[in-house]
Amino acid sequence: MRLNELDERIVHALAEDARRSFADIGALVGLSAPAVKRRVDRLLAEGAITGFTVRVEPSALGWETEAFVELYCRHNTSPEDIRRGLSRYPEVASASTVTGEADAVVQIYAADVRHFERVLERIAGEPFVERTKSVLVLSPLLRRYSGAPDQPEG
Structure with a gap:
């Protein structure tokens, strides 16, 4: 599976901070919060996003x-x-x-x-x-x- 540019920007925003709100991500990529949520749900369902975790120093x-x-x-x-x-x-x-x-x-x-x-x-x-x-x-x-x-x- 290859991500399009918009999905890639969403994934990078989540990789930077997985606790970032859909509204905040939407503001970064030019989408509404519900549109970001739909894309994240699809990316999870398709296996592009495999989970969310915490990084410990x-x-x-x-x-x-x-x-x-x-x-x-x-x-x-x-x-x-x-x-x-x-x-x-x-x-x-x-x-x-x-x-x-x-x-x-x-x-x-x-x-x-x-x-x-x-x-x-x-x-x-x-x-x-x-x-x-x-x-x-x-x-x-x-x-x-x-x-x-x-x-x-x-």
Whole structure:
């Protein structure tokens, strides 16, 4: 399904703030509140919008250490096995299968390096994991589509 320009603008407004009123969105895109509601309902029914959620700043949980981990999995590990295994870790912010040598890349937030090390050891101990390779983030430079600010405040 490909969104038209108007639906795309509505989706971007909701992605920015899912609590935004239909009237506010309507003012942004040039529609009435009922027309925006009808479009949002249609986008939900068609599966273009899959739900509404809250984004939590990891530092609000005390998680100020960020890392990316490459997972190298045992032969015949399915993406669903990886997803199921990693979903048990609240520190895992995202996980994706990737091209290249690694089978998946995992984004992890932790309170500190010790906490990260404990999480990494638990993940490395999963039966589907053969080995890992990790890097710690020093400074996030640009973030889009995640709800995080584009640059560190300070």
